[in-house]
C-alpha cells in the first residue's frame with residue numbers, strides 16, 4: 001500500500017507549501033536538529049508534522065499548560081487527508097504571536113479547511129503553540145489558484161476530487 005503521507009526522497013517538496021524541499025524546510029525541526037525561530041515557521045512545521053504524522057513533534061511544540069490531556073495516541077487516531085496550507089497572516093509582539101492559516105483537507109469527498117488564528121508564546125528561546133480560535137471559510141472560486149499550491153486553477157486540480 002502506498003502511504004500518501006510519506007516524504008520519501010530528499011527532493012520531495014515540503015508539505016507546508018514553502019516550495020522548498022522537505023529536507024531544507026521542516027525536516028530539521030521534526031528531527032530536533034534545529035528550533036523554529038519564528039512563530040510562522042513553527043506553525044508551518046506543525047502542519048507538516050500533521051501531514052507526516054510526527055505526533056511526538058506536535059506534542060513537544062504544544063505548550064504543556066494548554067495540552068488539556070492531548071496525547072500522541074489521540075492524534076494518531078485522526079486520519080485526515082491534508083491538501084495544503086495557506087498562511088493568511090502572522091503578527092508578533094515580543095514573546096507573543098498569532099498566526100492565521102487555512103489547513104485544507106478532504107474528507108468523504110468534501111473539501112474543507114481548519115481556518116484558525118493560532119496563538120504562540122516564546123519561552124526559553126522556543127516558540128510553543130498555545131491555543132487557536134476557529135473560524136469558518138469558503139471554498140476557493142473555480143478559477144482561483146488551487147489550495148494545494150500546485151499552481152493550477154482550483155477547478156483543474158483538487159476540485160476534481162469532489163463528488
Ligand SMILES: [Zn+2]
Pocket residue numbers: 014015016017018022025026027044045048
Ligand atoms: Zn516546511
Ligand SMILES: [Zn+2]
Pocket residue numbers: 146147148149150157158159
Ligand atoms: Zn490542488
